[in-house]
Amino acid sequence: MTAQEPFIICDNLVKIYKVAELEVVALQGLDLVIAPGELMGIVGASGSGKSSLMNILGGLDRPSAGRVWVGGNDLLKLSDSELNHYRQISVGFVWQQGARNLIPYLNAIENVELPMTLAGKTGGSKRKYAEELLGVVGLGERRFHRLSELSGGEQQRVAIAVALANRPKMLLADEPTGEVDSATALTIYKTFQALNRDMGVTTLIVSHDPGIAQHVNRVVAIRDGRLAAETLRQRVRKEGEAVSEEHHLATDTFEELTVLDAAGRLQVPKAYLEKFNIKGRVRLEMTEEGILIRPAPNSDRAEDAEILVTELVQAKKARGLRGIFQRDRKKSNGN
Numbered sequence: 001m002t003a004q005e006p007f008i009i010c011d012n013l014v015k016i017y018k019v020a021e022l023e024v025v026a027l028q029g030l031d032l033v034i035a036p037g038e039l040m041g042i043v044g045a046s047g048s049g050k051s052s053l054m055n056i057l058g059g060l061d062r063p064s065a066g067r068v069w070v071g072g073n074d075l076l077k078l079s080d081s082e083l084n085h086y087r088q089i090s091v092g093f094v095w096q097q098g099a100r101n102l103i104p105y106l107n108a109i110e111n112v113e114l115p116m117t118l119a120g121k122t123g124g125s126k127r128k129y130a131e132e133l134l135g136v137v138g139l140g141e142r143r144f145h146r147l148s149e150l151s152g153g154e155q156q157r158v159a160i161a162v163a164l165a166n167r168p169k170m171l172l173a174d175e176p177t178g179e180v181d182s183a184t185a186l187t188i189y190k191t192f193q194a195l196n197r198d199m200g201v202t203t204l205i206v207s208h209d210p211g212i213a214q215h216v217n218r219v220v221a222i223r224d225g226r227l228a229a230e231t232l233r234q235r236v237r238k239e240g241e242a243v244s245e246e247h248h249l250a251t252d253t254f255e256e257l258t259v260l261d262a263a264g265r266l267q268v269p270k271a272y273l274e275k276f277n278i279k280g281r282v283r284l285e286m287t288e289e290g291i292l293i294r295p296a297p298n299s300d301r302a303e304d305a306e307i308l309v310t311e312l313v314q315a316k317k318a319r320g321l322r323g324i325f326q327r328d329r330k331k332s333n334g335n
């Protein structure tokens with residue numbers, strides 16, 4: 001067995017937005033490796049950097065620092081026009097509002113044909129492939145419906161077909177189930193699963209729903225612009241046993257693992273820190289079984305000392321620096 005080449009590599013990715021005088025750090029050294037054909041979930045609180053990551057992977061934005069490869073393309077080395085071409089041909093986007101992907105006065109199949117027309121395709125093969133895609137997302141019967149005649153979930157599935165029109169190798173979905181009920185969300189997840197299985201499209205689905213682990217093969221959690229944890233599906237398969245996919249989904253278990261990044265940094269879950277009242281400094285102990293994190297003794301006092309130092313510095317500043325230096329010199333003379 002040979003190790004598979006990764007499809008996506010993010011290496012120490014940094015994204016800083018400058019708004020007027022302020023700098024907002026959206027990604028602060030994110031490392032992520034994704035294999036070809038993975039079906040992944042990306043979760044994280046609002047503002048944790050999920051959309052920033054998607055925009056960089058999709059060629060809508062460039063990182064401030066770090067490196068990123070997708071499908072053999074070094075995205076930092078692409079010129080603006082190459083990046084436009086990459087975005088049009090190699091990436092399919094699905095947004096939270098299905099309507100953002102769709103033209104309201106066209107019917108479903110016309111919407112799916114449109115990106116092919118924009119990419120310069122002509123002839124009957126467009127309609128044939130559009131029909132095929134609408135079939136894959138389960139809307140073959142409704143291909144001539146106008147968007148207003150389709151439900152929110154159906155519109156979102158049209159949007160997925162539209163995203164696939166130019167046969168991208170990667171599908172980026174930013175909170176595609178954010179505005180639909182849970183039953184509709186399920187049909188959308190099933191659509192992604194079918195596409196991933198049948199067409200091998202590498203698929204990244206951003207969600208604020210931790211339950212997404214049920215519907216994908218791997219979930220990564222982003223916290224403060226860094227990869228914090230990964231949830232892996234554990235499939236216990238008995239030898240020679242043939243079990244249906246449905247049965248597997250019911251019996252699979254999930255384990256959340258904390259990620260140690262390339263620099264050795266670790267984000268300890270907040271709940272653990274609160275439980276043991278760990279803040280500021282910690283003591284790491286090596287034990288037989290691993291590394292133990294304890295609150296440092298007197299860590300509260302250590303914090304007090306820090307405050308004291310700050311106050312002293314401020315007081316010195318208030319008195320004027322020259323006075324302080326003179327007094328310091330006197331002191332050292334006296335020694």
Ligand SMILES: Nc1ncnc2c1ncn2[C@@H]1O[C@H](COP(=O)(O)OP(=O)(O)O)[C@@H](O)[C@H]1O
Nearest residue numbers: 017019024026045046047048049050051052053
């Ligand atoms: N275009 C932008 N200009 C300025 N700040 C931005 C911009 N986009 C995102 N941010 C900020 O970057 C951080 C991460 O945002 P985002 O990537 O949208 O997170 P998420 O998708 O996880 O909610 C947030 O603090 C957000 O306010």
Ligand SMILES: [Mg+2]
Nearest residue numbers: 050051052174
């Ligand atoms: Mg977002």
